[in-house]
Amino acid sequence: MERKEVIWTAVLSSLLALLALVAALYACYWWQKRKRKQEEEEEAEPVVMQHPTSSLSRLNGILSLKTPLISTKALGAQLETAGTPNKTPSGTSSNLAGTSIPEGKSAGATSPAPQNKALQNVKNEHPSNRSISLVDMYIDNSEPSENVGQIHFSLEYDFQNTTLILRIIQGKELPAKDLSGTSDPYVRVTLLPDKKHRLETKIKRRTLNPRWNETFYFEGFPIQKLQSRVLHLHVFDYDRFSRDDSIGEVFLPLCQVDFSEKPSFWKALKPPAKDKCGELLTSLCYHPSNSILTLTLLKARNLKAKDINGKSDPYVKVWLQFGDKRIEKRKTAIFKCTLNPVFNDTFSFNVPWEKIRECSLDVMVMDFDNIGRNELIGRILLAGKNGSGASETKHWQDMITKPRQTIVQWHRLKPE
Numbered sequence: 001m002e003r004k005e006v007i008w009t010a011v012l013s014s015l016l017a018l019l020a021l022v023a024a025l026y027a028c029y030w031w032q033k034r035k036r037k038q039e040e041e042e043e044a045e046p047v048v049m050q051h052p053t054s055s056l057s058r059l060n061g062i063l064s065l066k067t068p069l070i071s072t073k074a075l076g077a078q079l080e081t082a083g084t085p086n087k088t089p090s091g092t093s094s095n096l097a098g099t100s101i102p103e104g105k106s107a108g109a110t111s112p113a114p115q116n117k118a119l120q121n122v123k124n125e126h127p128s129n130r131s132i133s134l135v136d137m138y139i140d141n142s143e144p145s146e147n148v149g150q151i152h153f154s155l156e157y158d159f160q161n162t163t164l165i166l167r168i169i170q171g172k173e174l175p176a177k178d179l180s181g182t183s184d185p186y187v188r189v190t191l192l193p194d195k196k197h198r199l200e201t202k203i204k205r206r207t208l209n210p211r212w213n214e215t216f217y218f219e220g221f222p223i224q225k226l227q228s229r230v231l232h233l234h235v236f237d238y239d240r241f242s243r244d245d246s247i248g249e250v251f252l253p254l255c256q257v258d259f260s261e262k263p264s265f266w267k268a269l270k271p272p273a274k275d276k277c278g279e280l281l282t283s284l285c286y287h288p289s290n291s292i293l294t295l296t297l298l299k300a301r302n303l304k305a306k307d308i309n310g311k312s313d314p315y316v317k318v319w320l321q322f323g324d325k326r327i328e329k330r331k332t333a334i335f336k337c338t339l340n341p342v343f344n345d346t347f348s349f350n351v352p353w354e355k356i357r358e359c360s361l362d363v364m365v366m367d368f369d370n371i372g373r374n375e376l377i378g379r380i381l382l383a384g385k386n387g388s389g390a391s392e393t394k395h396w397q398d399m400i401t402k403p404r405q406t407i408v409q410w411h412r413l414k415p416e
Helices: 002-044 112-124 132-138 390-401
Strands: 055-059 062-068 090-095 150-158 163-172 185-192 211-219 230-237 245-253 264-268 279-287 292-301 314-322 325-331 342-350 359-367 375-383 407-412
Touching: 150 230, 163 185, 163 230, 185 211, 245 264, 279 359, 279 375, 279 390, 292 314, 292 359, 314 342, 375 390, 390 407
Parallel strands: none
Antiparallel strands: 055 062, 062 090, 090 211, 150 163, 150 264, 163 211, 185 230, 230 245, 279 292, 279 407, 292 342, 314 325, 314 359, 359 375
16 A cells, blocks of 8 residues: 555656646746847847937027937838938927017028029929838828817928928817816827937917927938928827827828928828727739739738737738638738838739629738737728728729729728
């Protein structure tokens, strides 16, 4: 009897030791994976050149804050203008509330001769052709789904000092975000594609019709380089005890602005996306002559984080379907530790013309995981009849009505 007990004790001890060893190996593997992701995230952090003379000064009663703003790190060759000098500009913000500046007397006023010459050089090469990729990547041309107010701002370009001057004047009819029936709005300013550096206006307390009257200077931008930027104005409601609420935003491609004038704009704000899955930029093209359907996955933005480090490892899986039957599958490469991957991947499918209205493309953005099952971040169904939304159906119909043309469109990912 004692011998049996000894044997059972030895067996159980061995099993426990084996389980402990497996648990230790699993913990070690998980820790190494987490550490590797953190290292990759740190390596992926863009390098920003700091301006050597960041300072805070007060001139003539106007507060002038000089701080580095824009990084010159390229976002793909298609986003940069050929021959753009490698210079890091900086942004300057000054509050002009209660200060009167005569019209045409702003800092850095220029003579008309160099201005006309610079404009002539830009007009010789159409700016919209140069920055069409950037416009497609950042602009959503759909109408606002709800009224969230308007914003009034103006633009001016100092040709002699290569400086963009932005004046944020006022907002009106903003929605109430606080229990008091008001909001505490402010504006966040960025020049896309750079998102890391941004400027902000002052917060206007308890108002739905704020008047900011603030001016921002973006220094060191030759006019050719400026044409490849998109101005992003994002209005937020400040909250002391929780995360600030997004009210609405505006995108303006600077290649569409005539800087020979000093244009002033009233723009309707677009509400923020209500889903948290992110968005996917795709293009569709169909050639009836050879029955080739082409899907290009360009990039995604603001994807939902699935990993413990606040990132995801996204890739895209595409199924060609006829009705409910899956016919052919394609996949992109996996992009590590990012919520804004640039795929630039193209897939071609052989679809006869008589079947083009019956087929569909099931596009799924997935998060890759070494341990466990890959998770779905979001998906869309591109189809002519029963797409996952009006945007997806319209995209497919535009492809059919415009054969041999590439139709580019943003789509909001659905959770299921």
